[in-house]
Amino acid sequence: MSVQQITCIVCPRGCALEVDARTGTVTGNSCKRGAEYGIAEATRPTRTLTTTVRVVDDKGETLEVAPVRTAAPIPKGVIFDAMKVVNAVRVVKPIKRGDVIVPNILNTGVDVVATRDIPR
């Protein structure tokens, strides 16, 4: 299967793309950004991981969870393993938005960062 049907998610218009990764051709796009997205999605799909980490006290008891996300998209194929890494992480207060929670997750070159302040 060399031609893939992909919905462009770059803008709300949602063009229905047909992408031939073998030849690098894209049809159905209304703009250049859609062609770039279609090729990227067909050849090296990425996703931003958005999840939470546990915030614990000094005894390791969970107090609450803190929202985190990858600072940039990571390869779709490592999302499940990245979730396992993040699920094993425990953090303590205070947390500032933008704090690096997991540096260079799975050697992707992308950090997992806090997306909200959690005061002491």
Ligand code: SF4
């Ligand atoms: S191809 Fe262009 S116009 Fe169509 S959804 Fe993608 S970004 Fe929007």
